[in-house]
Amino acid sequence: MRKLFTFNIGGNAQAGLVKDLIEKNGMPCVIRNDQLSTTLGGVPFTECYPELWILNDQDYPTAKEVLDSWLIPRNRVSDSWECPNCGETIEGQFTSCWKCGRAQKELA
Ligand SMILES: [Zn+2]
Structure with a gap:
């Protein structure tokens, strides 16, 4: 398991989009939030930094490409x-x- 990307605070919608995209490319991944898991609900989800983790380390280079191509187009x-x-x-x-x-x- 390897962390692919940390989104900005409140970036849950973006994290969900990228997760869908990467899963459609056949790479299982999850959204995690360490802050949330340690405070057990004391912090609203929108005030955390969502992290996208891929389950298989060998998927990392491909998943990174998918992420990059999602991030870049607006500036290309x-x-x-x-x-x-x-x-x-x-x-x-x-x-x-x-x-x-x-x-x-x-x-x-
Ligand atoms: Zn001309």
Whole structure:
């Protein structure tokens, strides 16, 4: 058994989502909360840091990949794109062509 990730305080919904995702990939895992287990209900669940543990240590690298791909998309820089006007290849972080000024997506 190995701890995969500690979520932020109140991150139970996120922990549940990732748990589902990892289990769908065939890796058994559980959400644990050490604080809760030691105080036996004295602390509301929402004030604890949920931890996601995988049951089989050998699943760790794959589970980590699943976790990472879940965590990253919101920050990932999009793919580069080709300017429809001049054909220049533009890096994903730019929304308009640096060469001719055309926007990546013309507003309808
Ligand atoms: Zn251009």
